[in-house]
Amino acid sequence: MSHAExxxxxxxxxxxxxxxxxxxxCIDECFDCSQTCTACADACLSESGVSDLTKCIRTCLDxxxxxxxxxxxxxxxxxxxASLTRATLQACVTACRSCADECGQHAQMHEHCRVCAQACxxxxxxxxxxxxxxx
Numbered sequence: 001m002s003h004a005e006x007x008x009x010x011x012x013x014x015x016x017x018x019x020x021x022x023x024x025x026c027i028d029e030c031f032d033c034s035q036t037c038t039a040c041a042d043a044c045l046s047e048s049g050v051s052d053l054t055k056c057i058r059t060c061l062d063x064x065x066x067x068x069x070x071x072x073x074x075x076x077x078x079x080x081x082a083s084l085t086r087a088t089l090q091a092c093v094t095a096c097r098s099c100a101d102e103c104g105q106h107a108q109m110h111e112h113c114r115v116c117a118q119a120c121x122x123x124x125x126x127x128x129x130x131x132x133x134x135x
Contacts, residue, residue: 023074026126027074030123035064037099044060060102062095067095097120
């Protein structure tokens with residue numbers, strides 16, 4: 001059981017009809033993607049052709065920030081705002097898709113970009129799943 005699952009299980013108020021499994025997976029994937037994107041950007045900075053990776057670095061850092069913010073928003077339930085949650089999730093989907101596409105262009109040359117693209121796709125999928133579950 002992940003910490004997100006455990007915290008949802010111990011939340012003292014009623015969470016309503018939310019799919020706790022989808023919510024916990026999305027929280028976990030957001031934080032995992034944020035870390036992976038941060039590490040990928042740093043790895044790009046260490047590459048000899050760093051100037052060719054400027055867009056990749058920027059996209060990774062933007063995605064990391066958006067994923068981190070999304071994970072934090074999803075971790076708060078008191079005073080829940082469905083519209084804000086959906087908008088945050090949609091922004092995360094967009095950021096992850098963009099980052100996965102950008103890193104995918106470098107994946108054959110840079111293993112860290114391949115790993116990052118995979119993490120972004122998993123996060124994008126988890127966010128889409130949660131959007132669907134929220135209705």
